[in-house]
Amino acid sequence: MENGIGLGTLWDGGLMYIIPFLFVLTVIVFFHELGHYLVGRWCGIRSLAFSVGFGPELLGVTDKRGTRWKLSAIPLGGYVKFFGDESAASTPDREAVSAMNADERREAFPTASVGRRAATVAAGPIANFILAIVIFAAVAFVNGRTVADPIVADVVAGSPAEAAGFEAGDRIDAVDGNPITYFSDLQNYVSGHGEQPIVVTVDRGGRTLDLDVTPRIEERDDGFGKTYNVPVIGIIASGDASSFRTEELGPLQAFGYGVEQTWFVTTRTVDFIGQVITGRQNADQIGGPIRIAQVSGEVSNLGLGALLNLAALLSVSIGLLNLLPIPMLDGGHLLFYAFEAIRGKPLSENVQEVGFRIGLALVMMLMVFAFWNDLSGLT
Template sequence: MNLLIIIPAFLVAIGILVTVHEFGHFWVARKLGVKVLRFSVGFGKPLWRRVSKDADQIEYVVAALPFGGYVKMLDERECEEGCEIPKHDLPRAFNRQKLWKRAAIVVAGPMANFILAILIYAMVNLIGQDAMRPYVDVVKDSPMALAGFQPGDEITAINGIATTSWEDMRMLLIDEYLKSPQLLLSAKTQEGTAVQRELNLMGVAMFKEEAGALDKLGLNPWLPPYDVVVHAVLPDTPAAQAGLQANDKILQIDTLKPTSGRAFIEYVKQHADQPVTLTVEREGKVHTLNLTPRINPASGVATATIGAQLAPPPASLREQVYFTQSYGLVESLGRGVEKTWQMSVVTLKLMGRMLTGEVSLNNISGPVTIAQYAGVTASIGFTVYLGFLAIVSISLGVLNLLPIPMLDGGHLFYYLLEWIKGSPVSAETEAVGFRVGMAIIGGLMVLALYNDITRLLN
């Protein structure tokens, strides 16, 4: 992926998400009469600075380190030794506000992230986006196959909730699995017959390893049969050494006659270091080639390849499988709220299951992985990049609401204790909480960076 795409896409994403989060704090603080001293996007040395011309003279800053931001409010507890707050400003100090006002200001940041996600999903639904119908391809002897599903079945509902696209089906499947591993799926076969099948996922650890949740089910998108054609052959690979060429049509690999690129790739992956025979058609003539798929060390897993890139499915399949998913204004907003709620709940549940070991800690990503996804989604298209922004915004909102000192949720937890006991927590308690919060956040950052570096090395 080109760094000229990754870096700007990442900086734009971080800039938007941080600005929206901090603006939530800023806007509510101003509306509730709290004096704001500084609004900063980023930390460290200021790259840009402007002071407002009103009486408050708020300092707006864009700083060098983009990984966060802050809103500095007038607060007697942060007044350095020797400083004196003018008496007329004391009623506007944050620490002198009623409990509900302080809580509203703190919760406004995460809420702004959720509102951003809602608006993004609503915009995407209103604009319209390319979507795949929920046709499924099924791996032999997988949970989906054992449940009776066949390639080409269309999933129409999960536990009675309708699905209209592959993305809707994927998210709903994960959401319902987190509620119960026993699912009831409604489907329509290629012959048009409506069926219901029980999918029992007891004992299936979908998130025990990094990603690949649907792979554990043997579930892949399905396309109608089409000719498998070679797009390009990489040099110094088994394919090149055997004489495979671009535009060759693959008729057969051993005894398998592949009807899709996925079927061909799966067969190759399962025959690492085993000789295979390719039958191809080239300029009207049939040729037989012998080669041996080999493991690609750069993949990080035991994945075999022959070194050939396949052409994408023909455009004629789009009408059958792809469609434009779009809605009116009111329905788009409703679906935006629904999708944001669903993603928030799923994110929170997965975080909880990390604590019990049901979800691998390898799923935690840091800035490097986020930057890569920013670049990938930006290169695919505008609506896909918007979807990426919504997902990260939701994650940021959920993370900040966790009851960890230093985070917004930690402050809300202190306010809850204050409401229960009738007085603020002591300075000593806050100091201990700060150190605990620092340790937790620091540990998470180290783990995220370790996962990022491991992915890069692989």
């Protein structure tokens, strides 16, 4: 009889979620903060600390420039602290700044020009988008791209496609005048146009037909216990494996694919946020760390390529989240810098302090809401 917990039980009990989650989050956070650090350094701003995670330091090393590179205990984010910052959120230490000499002021973040500060702040989200492009491109270059020809295998009874006159065997050539190469091109186009009428050009036995169809919104399961609303027209690609093929991509083709996928995820994420605000999507789809850990664990079973693609998706999401014009986030700082550039001087300390407090409250509310959605999904 064995005593204790076996490795299989331990893995199934949590490690299968925790390890992929930490891998994904660490990669995303590291590159986000690396963007801040590198551009800040190029702008002549001295960095005091580069941390992956928050809280007590677990291990670290100080480089010759005086930057402390460290791994901290709470692996739910990270930060770069620049010279002259009071906190990891880049709120200025005004007492320290006022006591600086001329040489120190040239290296401090709060005394840098508004352009250098804006570039340093914007570099974090930009790094997230670059990371997503690189990951999508690398996975496509190694694994190729699985595609299917845009041929209708079947039409769902009672669907908008049936009402519009689609038939099995139709080959889709264009939608609203945009050429269609793969079946996924049509899916992506429909998913981004909601319930707006579209014109689909099909080839039917050598005849070209324009079919008017209006997608309808249907609820779908995402495979991880949540549902989402998606526009559909009701046509089905062939389920025959022979209808799908893998195309090898060269370096330039893979890069183009990475840019294309990153743009697609960006626009769909922005569209999703807009639909949540207008009530067309359920806000309970917004997830937090538990949700990310669950999805990371499930996706890791599909292989490294799938896990890397998830990292790319999350990198785009984190980049967009940080660009929201909320004080405490990068977008909030950029908003303050925009006002400063227009006015020719910074906003008053009181206004900035109130803004940071409001921003902190909004960020905390979003975190609590996402965490509540996570817990609700476990019941």
